[in-house]
Amino acid sequence: xxVSTRARYGVNAVYELAKNYDGDTVAxxxxxxxxxxxxxxxxxxxxxxxxxxxxxxxRGAKGGYKLAKHPKNISAWDxxxxxEGDFAPVHCKQYVxxxxxxxxxxxxxxxxxxxxxxxxxxxxxxxxxxLLDRLxx
Amino acid sequence: xxVSTRARYGVNAVYELAKNYDGDTVAxxxxxxxxxxxxxxxxxxxxxxxxxxxxxxxRGAKGGYKLAKHPKNISAWDxxxxxEGDFAPVHCKQYVxxxxxxxxxxxxxxxxxxxxxxxxxxxxxxxxxxLLDRLxx
DNA sequence: AACAATCTTGACAAAAAAACTTAGGTATGT
DNA sequence: ACATACCTAAGTTTTTTTGTCAAGATTGTT
Numbered sequence: 619x620x621v622s623t624r625a626r627y628g629v630n631a632v633y634e635l636a637k638n639y640d641g642d643t644v645a646x647x648x649x650x651x652x653x654x655x656x657x658x659x660x661x662x663x664x665x666x667x668x669x670x671x672x673x674x675x676x677r678g679a680k681g682g683y684k685l686a687k688h689p690k691n692i693s694a695w696d697x698x699x700x701x702e703g704d705f706a707p708v709h710c711k712q713y714v715x716x717x718x719x720x721x722x723x724x725x726x727x728x729x730x731x732x733x734x735x736x737x738x739x740x741x742x743x744x745x746x747x748x749l750l751d752r753l754x755x
Numbered sequence: 756x757x758v759s760t761r762a763r764y765g766v767n768a769v770y771e772l773a774k775n776y777d778g779d780t781v782a783x784x785x786x787x788x789x790x791x792x793x794x795x796x797x798x799x800x801x802x803x804x805x806x807x808x809x810x811x812x813x814r815g816a817k818g819g820y821k822l823a824k825h826p827k828n829i830s831a832w833d834x835x836x837x838x839e840g841d842f843a844p845v846h847c848k849q850y851v852x853x854x855x856x857x858x859x860x861x862x863x864x865x866x867x868x869x870x871x872x873x874x875x876x877x878x879x880x881x882x883x884x885x886l887l888d889r890l891x892x
Numbered sequence: 893a894a895c896a897a898t899c900t901t902g903a904c905a906a907a908a909a910a911a912c913t914t915a916g917g918t919a920t921g922t
Numbered sequence: 923a924c925a926t927a928c929c930t931a932a933g934t935t936t937t938t939t940t941g942t943c944a945a946g947a948t949t950g951t952t
Contacts, residue, residue, distance in 0.1 A: 619874075626863050656942085675899060676949090725883075729881060793913085817926080818919085819927075
């Protein structure tokens with residue numbers, strides 16, 4: 619099990635914007651440099667963040683990005699789900715599609731559902747204001 | 756983030772053996788059929804389970820596999836880690852290797868470490884006896 | 893109005909990982 | 923001896939992930 623770099627990049631990018639929440643817009647190139655993310659790859663990710671209402675964009679010279687909401691109101695879950703689709707480690711669909719007809723007696727199902735829930739709970743309870751606070755000691 | 760089929764297959768295979776803990780050895784072909792896993796792929800997985808001391812093998816005619824311990828003493832964690840290497844969604848190594856020098860101020864680090872811990876806790880607390888009980892209502 | 897910085901989009905390519913197959917070999921109960 | 927079933931290594935195919943390329947649209951600044 620692993621988290622894709624998409625999600626890692628995304629979290630870092632949003633964190634970078636959170637740091638500048640009270641300031642000017644941040645150009646994509648700036649985020650790219652500070653967080654060490656390939657520019658054009660980051661562009662793809664940030665499109666999703668915009669469509670999800672996490673980020674606002676300003677075009678033209680002096681343009682850039684800003685968080686659409688207060689860091690307190692953006693959770694790690696929001697960002698991750700937005701970039702990874704559903705963050706659940708295992709989708710039941712996989713069992714169904716692969717012909718596992720004994721859904722009710724499937725050991726995996728029990729395990730993965732609990733894992734899904736525990737991951738979700740953990741990540742939902744983590745907002746970017748908290749992260750800022752924790753990293754600014 | 757997703758769990759590989761390796762881990763899913765592995766859990767199902769061990770569960771199959773857990774069901775037969777008090778009976779005879781189970782041939783790999785039988786496991787394969789009952790859990791719908793490609794035989795020779797399963798062989799690769801079960802080698803690891805054997806080396807990890809989770810499973811015992813008996814060669815020759817009438818051979819097969821048996822759990823090496825009581826189902827109560829085998830956790831989902833044991834099986835998963837054995838097949839996936841470390842189950843942590845994100846290794847800090849990835850940050851270090853990719854040149855992220857500000858380990859101390861990395862938003863991701865905080866998040867992923869909590870995710871790792873919560874996943875680990877969940878899966879460690881789940882043993883195959885419990886699974887048997889829960890699925891035999 | 894022209895320019896340059898910046899966002900926007902879609903298609904493509906390279907790389908890595910995962911899943912599965914092939915082809916043999918080895919041990920052992922009957 | 924022989925059939926059964928485990929054992930191993932190497933290779934192939936497929937899928938997923940990651941990253942690149944190229945061209946376009948928008949808008950503040952001069």
